Amino acid sequence: MNTRQSRIFGTSVNWLKRHFVVIAGLLTLAYLLLPNIIVTVFSFNNPRGRFNYTWQEFSTEAWQDPCGVSGLCASLSLSLQIALWATLGATLLGTMIAFALVRYRFRARPAVNSLIFLPMAMPEVVMAASLLTLFLNMGAQLGFWTILIAHIMFCLSFVVVAVKARVMSMDPRLEQAAQDLYAGPFQTFLRVTLPIAAPGIAAGALLAFALSFDDFIITNFNAGSTVTFPMFVWGSAQRGTPVQVNVIGTAMFVTAVLLVLVSLVIGNRRNRHNA
């Protein structure tokens, strides 16, 4: 190796050293996004046979008729309904608990904290199995209501954590100021406390919605013969996946990214406006 070659070699090694984190990070990002790319590409596939795992030919058939498979859109709407009700229930109950934990002192606090922490520290399959034991013992009819009960249960703790973080960072003097200005306790809560806590509550609600909508393990145990969207995908993985599943997966991904981008742009513009 002559000097020039070794210098080039040295600079490229240096370059690699300096950018190691960036390269490794982007590779991880690629690993994370690769399945989504595959899902999108294969939503335009026209598979022969029942399984959509190998590329055959380009087709937009599935996109023109996303509900063309029996049961698919019914399961999707059921999942949306359950996710909405579970979000509502978990957000309401979780926000109340979070406020009680931050704002008040009471004796049973450690017990309360561990009751909230434990559902998050337990593998889903354990919660799913024990809840099924309870339902079987009570002779409950498995279906919409048992799924909803289970979803509210496991989303609750996540809402508590999200709301608690926000309420904790709140300056209590703001409420005192409101009261000094003759606002009643109810008015203070509605006009001062709630608007400040709102981002935390919204984050908790979003998390609950995502968790409930995508939940499979707990639903698998407690659904009986009711079919939510993840249950439909699971069933189709055994029998043969229709392309429409990919279409819906892609549509959800694109919608989510667009919604986030739009909210970011609006947020940026508002910030600039205020500044």
Add this chain to the structure above:
Amino acid sequence: MATLTQAPPPVAPPVPEKRPPRRRGRWTPYLLLLPGLLWLFVFFALPVIYQASTSVQTGSLEEGYKVTWHFATYWDALSDYWPQFVRSVLYAASATVLCLLLGYPLAYLIAFRAGRWRNLIMILVIAPFFTSFLIRTLAWKTILADGGPVVDVLNTLHVLDVTAWLGWTAGDRVLATPLAVVCGLTYNFLPFMILPLYTSLERIDPRLHEAANDLYARPSTTFRRVTFPLSMPGVVSGTLLTFIPASGDYINSDLLGSTDTRMVGNVIQSQFLRILDYPTAAALSFILMAAILFIVTLYIRKSGTEDLV
């Protein structure tokens, strides 16, 4: 010598200490707590107790079950299914280590090097969540398909020979082997590692890096002595958030594995939903719960961050 790139952050005005509890509404906290805690008690705590009782029952589906304190169920379950338990711990631990190795650079990139791309990369990390994870896991079947590009490349580079020798893969296949299952587990729980890591990295004052640099620390020393220790809370909660769900998972093993990669979650699922042997299933699930709680408590004690929640 590097100059300080940032002015010190403005000192926040001191927030007065927590107010003494209000006199009015002594019962308010309990009223606020009651509905949620009742829900958690009835549908979380009570079921665990029910399950404990089911695990020591004997009987059959037709005649009904009775509590007979039949602890032998635990012994039988353990001696029948210990390979699945060992596998669960091994796969979950491998996936956790891989998540840490893969997730750390990305979290570091977002926290310190991404600049104006930070929001975009953040969105790209979270966005896959919005496609059902089952669909995404099925996509790995396409990626790792027999004779597909990934397997071909690994074959040409003789990587598969090495992994086959280690027992991670079999022959020319990646699908239906432990490697595929661990790969799926790593993929599925990677965001749960990245987000806590990012949160704790982002809190590190960049001036600490400059200070280390000024004191003639090499970048690797800075990382080892400053950055990594300060990111420990994120490492601890990230590993827990990855290990716990991975150890109970049965989806990756079912979709990407074979009967030789069955984990304890698969056994619990099939005992409960197909074989309908409730006592054995309850015992298995109880053992898994106890094992996880034990590991988690030990781990939290060791790493010295007890104020995790």
